[in-house]
Amino acid sequence: MMINLKDALLDRFLRYVKIDTQSDPESECSPSTEKQKNLGRILVEELEAFGLQNAEMDDFGVVYATLSRNSTKTDVPKIMFCSHMDTSPDCSGENVKPIIHENYQGQDLILPDDNSQVIRMSEHPDLKHQLGNDIITASGTTLLGADNKAGLAAIMTALEYLAKHPEIKHGDIKILFTPDEEVGRGTENVDLKRLDADFGYTVDGETLGSIENETFSADGVEIRIHGVSAHPGFAKGKMQNALKIGAEIIAALPKEILSPETTESKEGFIHPTDIQGNVELCKLSFIVRDFDESGLLKKENLLKEIVEDVLKEYDNSSFEFMVKEQYRNMKVVLDNYPQVTENAIQAIKRAGIEPKLQSIRGGTDGSKLSFMGLPCPNIFAGEHAFHSKLEWVSVQDMLKAAEVIVNLAIIYEEKA
Known part of the structure; x- marks a missing residue:
């Protein structure tokens, strides 16, 4: 018409x-x-x-x-x-x-x-x-x-x-x-x-x-890794490189599931979108998606567990885990x-x-x-x-x- x-x-x-x-x-x-x-x-x-x-x-x-x-x-x-x-x-x-x-x-x-x-x-x-x-x-x-x-x-x-x-x-x-x-x-x-x-x-x-x-229901997650800085020439046993810790966290994410490149239909995911930092501080940004809020929470808990497991090897380093609601x-x-x-x-x-x-x-x-x-x-x-x-x-x-x-x-x- x-x-x-x-x-x-x-x-x-x-x-x-x-x-x-x-x-x-x-x-x-x-x-x-x-x-x-x-x-x-x-x-x-x-x-x-x-x-x-x-x-x-x-x-x-x-x-x-x-x-x-x-x-x-x-x-x-x-x-x-x-x-x-x-x-x-x-x-x-x-x-x-x-x-x-x-x-x-x-x-x-x-x-x-x-x-x-x-x-x-x-x-x-x-x-x-x-x-x-x-x-x-x-x-x-x-x-x-x-x-x-x-x-x-x-x-x-x-x-x-x-x-x-x-x-x-x-x-x-x-x-x-x-x-x-x-x-x-x-x-x-x-x-x-x-x-x-x-x-x-x-x-x-x-x-x-x-x-x-x-x-999707959607959250953003920001993780801040606080490492230990030292002069690289005298760093043995002292330095805990926040940037390398952040890279380990990303490398520890599931590879066959829970990513945008491995999911479809009603499957949600954890997706790293940005990493920046230095020896002392590294910031990781993620988006987390699921059609159900309980699924959203499970994925955020999994991500936090991954961070905690990686940090077990770095006794003098710490992290902050911040979740921001985006939409539902x-x-x-x-x-x-x-x-x-x-x-x-x-x-x-x-x-x-x-x-x-x-x-x-x-x-x-x-x-x-x-x-x-x-x-x-x-x-x-x-x-x-x-x-x-x-x-x-x-x-x-x-x-x-x-x-x-x-x-x-x-x-x-x-x-x-």
């Missing part, structure tokens, strides 16, 4: 990905990079052009807006759609050159600015479902930014469609565009009172038709609001797509929003191979995501 907006969607997606919005995990500012606001300002202008109420970006780079209800029903729930504006710090997002591969026929996609970067169907099986579609990639030296600018483009296209078709009745539709999702701070400054929504959906998923109502499995909240997931499944079916109810081996803004009081599963945006130079998305999948958003607006109004 939205095919007439295909060109509009493509145009805005190509414009969005050319804007560098990479976030910075080392920054203590909000947003972590000011350049994210460059996209935020453009989005506010477009939202205002569609006639949305109160479209604005706050000092933290969070964008809010409302498409006011046109339904005569007074009890239609206020639904929110959310995507994030930043791109991952894992791969450059500067000077993105998007390339459109029209009418894809299964061939290898060799990216022109680095011919070693090749997107092959054998390595990206979802391409089997894209024959005849238009695939967008970057040029080989950057990520594309479909994560999550595909979601932005889908939401904006759905809003344009609703604005052009006032005969479609809907309640208040709330818009939330966040910075810094990729560095775990997407909801840090979100004002739920200002947003004023009853239920929400992040549009940040992968495969066509997917809806995700479950995420949103299914705990969403199970209390089954209609939120059910309505998304129905909206996907109305778009002629087979729904795929899935779990995320990761997290979204929806994880934290759910625990903040706004139940918020995740629906597909069509993005693939995110955080890499091989990232790709299809125009047709983004258009279907926009159609699902419109269907959700309709369904909530119908059921009120």
